[in-house]
Amino acid sequence: MDKLERAVREAYDSASMPIGLKEKTLTYLSKQNEPQRESPPSSLEARTLSEYQGQCEEAANDLLNQNHRAKESPRKLSKRHRKYPILALAACLILAVFGFGVFRAQVDETAFISVDINPSFELGLNRFNTVTSVNALNNDAQEVLENLPLVGMSFEDALTTLVSSESFKPYLAEDAFMDISVVCGDTKQAARLLTASQSYLSTLPCEGSSHISSRELRDEAHGKNMGVGKYQAALKLMEYDSTITFEDCHSLSMRELKDRIAQYEGSTGGGTEGGTSQSSSGTMQGQSQHQGQGMREDQEQHRGQHGSRGMSGVGE
Amino acid sequence: MRQDKDIEDAIDQYGDAVWRACLLYFRSDPEAEDAFQETFLKFALNNKPFNDDEHMKAWLIRVATNTCKDMLKATEKKNMSINDAPEALICSREDLQEQPGSSLYEIIDAMRELGDPPKTALYLALYEGYTAPEISEMLDTPVNTIYSWISRGKQQLREALSWTN
Secondary structure (H helix, E strand, O other): OOHHHHHHHHHHHOOOOOOOHHHHHHHHHHHHHOOOOOOOOOHHHHHHHHHHHHHHHHHHHHHHHHHHHHHHOOOOOOOHHHHHHHHHHHHHHHHHHHHHHHHHHHHOOOEEEEEEOOOEEEEEEOOOOEEEEEEEOOHHHHHHHOOOOOOOOEHHHHHHHHHOOOOOHHHHOOOOEEEEEEEEOOHHHHHHHHHHHHHHHHOOOOEEEEEEEOHHHHHHHHHOOOOHHHHHHHHHHHHHOOOOOHHHHHOOOHHHHHHHHHHHHOOOOOOOOOOOOEOOOOOEOOOOOOOOOHHHHHHHHOOHHHOOOOOOOOOO | OOOHHHHHHHHHHHHHHHHHHHHOOOOOHHHHHHHHHHHHHHHHHOOOOOOOHHHHHHHHHHHHHHHHHHHHHHHHHOOOOOOOOOHHHOOOHHHHHHOOOHHHHHHHHHHHHOOOOOHHHHHHHHOOOOOHHHHHHHHOOOHHHHHHHHHHHHHHHHHHOOOOO
């Protein structure tokens, strides 16, 4: 337990439920159960009642407005000689919208693949898993990607091109570690990309992990000029050693970060991340080639005097 | 509605935990008391059984934080200014400094002043001792985001308390 944690615990240990609050609460709850209240409602009850009344009034007003609009808008009879130009215009509009939609589908990026080894870079993909952008996040990545025309390729072809490029091969040594993070709002697309990433990793001589991450985490990582995997590892390391900064982590490879984290967690080698990020659609997918005990030990360090607990199905 | 005995037992067992969660959001006792009572009203009206005591505690803390957030939003919507509120609702910093253990209140104040996120995740991690996966389930947020919030929250809290080393 560090100084901050100790100070917070001391502070909140001193904050107990005020004397008399239990009785006040039980009295309040018993009043809620009574069919009629003799005393005027408390500020809390007044707020609850007024909110409910407000919601009812709002719903009633909405209903009245709908009826009013229905009465006001007269039905216009379309004249015969206006029919065909209107149909033609509608057809043009539909085609324009459709064409624009197809164009947008081609260019809109719906997924981002963050790759961290020590080159850190990100591929933007459209909904057809075609690479639409390549973003180098550090100098090593810029050198690797300089002469690789990945834009326009399918995700799988882009990965194949990377593996076979001379500039990338040195980073795929056996003692290296590659982290692939998938950020995608579409669950099915995310699953396909995760599968493709895992297949890709299985062909490499180095160790690696792939997982789904959130857009929020990606934004935070980019704020630190890092890929998602490297950012997560940096956060983990900084939890153990508060003297380490993001700037320090920039110069470390994924392997070095993993090894240093493992030193604190007491396990050997890398690959401690279980990759349990959640996609924005709400499904949990944890996929990794290496799942060590480091995470569980980390959790145990933070339990302190509060002991173990079972957590399942928490919700209102 | 739950039995009176169950409600009373819950207040005895977890009243302090709920109260502390309310202090994360409200400085004044009346506001925190309102949130406290509202939380246990929701508990009383919720007939679903809990898996175990820890499940109940986690549920209560989560409901308390959500209740506090809803109350704060409602206050913002009504454009309540601090000058409009009765003096009794405002607990001034000077009052706090005269109270015993004011340095402890400084920490509670600093926690309250943090944004949310990361304040709730930070509190659950630092004080209640929940792990990031447990907090992830409570707050329905990806676990890696929770790690990020906890790390950011610690940094912000240190800065707020001027603990830069």
